Amino acid sequence: MNPIRLITAALLVSSNANGAEPQRPDDGGIQQWTLRSGTVIDAYFVSMSSRQVKLSKGIEERIISAEDLSPEGVEQAAELAKVIHIYQRVREGTFDMGSKDSEPGRAANETYRPVETSPFSIKATEVTWCEWNRVREHGKVNGYFDLSAGGNGMDGADADLNPVVEVSWWDALKWCNLKSQIESRKPCYRVKNTTGKDEIFKTGTAVVTCDWKADGYRLPTEAEWEFACRTRNSRWTFHTGQISDTGVQPVDRNMDQAGWFAGNSEGKPHPVALKRPNAFKLHDMHGNAAEWCWDNYTNSLGTTEAIDPKGPASGDHRVVRGGSWNNPAANCRAASRASLSPGSKRNTVGFRIVIGSGPAPEPDPIRDSRTRPRQRR
Template sequence: MKTTLFTIALLLAIIPPVLSQPGPGNTWGLCIGISEYSPTDLNLDWADKDAIEFSTFLRYKLGLDESHYRILKDREAYSEKIDDHLGWLMLKAKPGDRVYIFYAGHGKPNSPILPYNSDVAISKKTITDALAGIKARDIIFIADACYSGKLAGRGTRDAIDAKELTGLSRGLIVQMAKAKKGTVIMTSADGIQEAGELVAYENGIFTYHLMQVLMNDTYSREADSNKDSKLTLYEAYQAVFSAVQKDCEQQPQISDEKLSKDIVLMSWDMPGPFIRQPYTDPATGLTLVPVPAGSFTMGDTFGDGKDYEKPTQTVSLSAFYMSQTEITNAQFCRFLNAKGNQTEGELSDKSVTWLDISDSDCRIEKSGGSFSPKSGYGDHPVVEVTWYGARAYCRWAGGRLPSEAEWEYAASYKKGGGKHKYAGTSSEASLGTYAWYDDHRDSKTHPVGKKQPNDLGLYDMSGNVYEWCQDDWHENYKGAPTDGRAWETGDSPYRVLRGGGWDYYGQYCRSSNRDYFTFPGHGRHFNGLRLVLVP
């Protein structure tokens, strides 16, 4: 088990019986995630990512405008700023509104939130006073705090007694819930239990399963135990409790079962909040484009593809979001400055970093401990990034790499049905309007978004740089999933690349073309990425 975590989900509600989720204009959110602490011995791995992921629930599942929620990460989350943002909720929320608060970081028995400047804890009284001052009809406060377990050997005692880092007991959450009528508090574990994270999840165990229930429609509907097309807070709690128990001995807690049964988090008898227009995420700077649910024929349907593009098959996909452009050097630098250029994966039995910054083709440099794009390359797609680096970036940004099926569906999308041979067109004669490739390249990458977009509004799906996908390489589609999932079974050492690049011919830019070229631990001058997010 990695750095031990325990997650406190504080869900607050002022409730007449059965409270539905208010509309986006009547919902507010505050997400706090602290992985970096002063002192650094208290640092965590995924608390900032947990907060970003919860913000995706607010934005993409509930449809909140960016003016209705805020994110504080790492150094931003110092004590005064947290106090200010709690005050912001007190000013903004009105009777009849709902408020969600999410916290991921350390906690102490009488200080459920430990800010970046850890010598100044956010006291229980500060939190309960804020809750009492929020005028909303119901408030949902989710916190992810670290148990002391393995911190004692990290030299933290000079700054803070590591033994004091703990969780919230059931008695304490019941006491806190009395701050305001209707308050419901859910925690990932009892106060004295260790709550952990798994490497495979790159989240706290509780947070991971909570997000599965909140974001994945299949899990949400399974959690609807009475099948009334509504998911209550208590049903979500039961589903998360069961899932957590399969992974570890943590016992999530809830302060009031009766009250939580009246709080409706989502309903399937109302139109969903799936955003129909591109949206720029303030946390990452990414513009995300909605890709509607649908079915398409995956593989070579034009008769000039390779054997590894066959046999064709019908694939059905749920709706998702995709970054409008390839990830740029400037965007990737935000990630590197938050997480560093960490070592992950191997190449020729040697460890490799996420970005091969030493290669002359890399357009990112490091100076004075900070990463920045080389002059003139901020809006060019990042290159020399390994598959591991691409995956790490997507996870940090709250999404993931696309599956091959998602990538081809989005690239080939054609209004009115069917599919385009290339992204935006079926004619190679007009490909230069949509793509930077061998005949239209000037022997280099180009700023993203300068050619015409395809029918979904996605840029450079053909050309500019190849894009990593989640899937393992397979020689054909025999046995491939037909539901849009990534295909990760088999013994291939390669991962899939899609889309063609600035120094490749038009045939490589076909939407159905698939390649591997290099190992996942090898960054190349044509390897880039884009992100998907599933609502």
């Protein structure tokens, strides 16, 4: 049997024979686990590094092979690993932001106007629960003392590939700065300390400014988010087609293909990248977790053409885009806009990150694949 490398995969080990509770080895190194008669191993949870996982069966050590793993688990782990750490480069362009009066499900705050955006790189998936934790564990030693634990939307169940949720806008900014520091990038988000000195935003809540020329990670602006969602100037409500049913039932066919919403989610979020990506190869832009954006929220964006808009200078709420697993189809449209207080932590809201300046991380060649992850219906 040829050993297989579980690309970014940890293992769920459950013993049918002994009725033991499922266990997931920590991904800190090579793990040895005793397999008993009737054991089922499923490559199911994705972490951040590649390794061969050594297991012991009785007293005979061996390397697990494809024959030891359920085919579905192998396929899922390998396919998801190809996209979860990829950043797609989006070239500059002009598009029509918002929606026209005739669009089904339209709200009054979806101002229709031409917008031009500069190039940026955007993460192919929402930040996952696993990614959140792997960065957060470096927080305290780097001065980030109050990063929220976050959640995976599953009431404590293992769901490493679910988008992280229950994080505030402040949390998302701090996490971006921490990830930037870990990777020797210049953090984007800055604050003034009590003496008026400019410093990296690490704790608390404050008036935060963004260094748009820094090569660190940040939230997308609302315009960047919609440009990436629409893949330039598509007027489709979803990247899979136009909306036909704005509610929950009957299930809108195009939304069902694009993402998880109240009509197909069974009341919970799902692992990222299981639905069809858009033309920029971005997943879950519609549904699953709604996504924080940088901008202060305003009801009307005006109709004047804008270049790289970044929202109002002040406001009490921040923009949230994309809709979630708990929303009807209308709220998951490309033009749909929502807002929350920056301190809000909802089990429906997570985030996606971008790099506006400098190169994106180089993907592992094994992960950088053009194949589409298997969809779940």
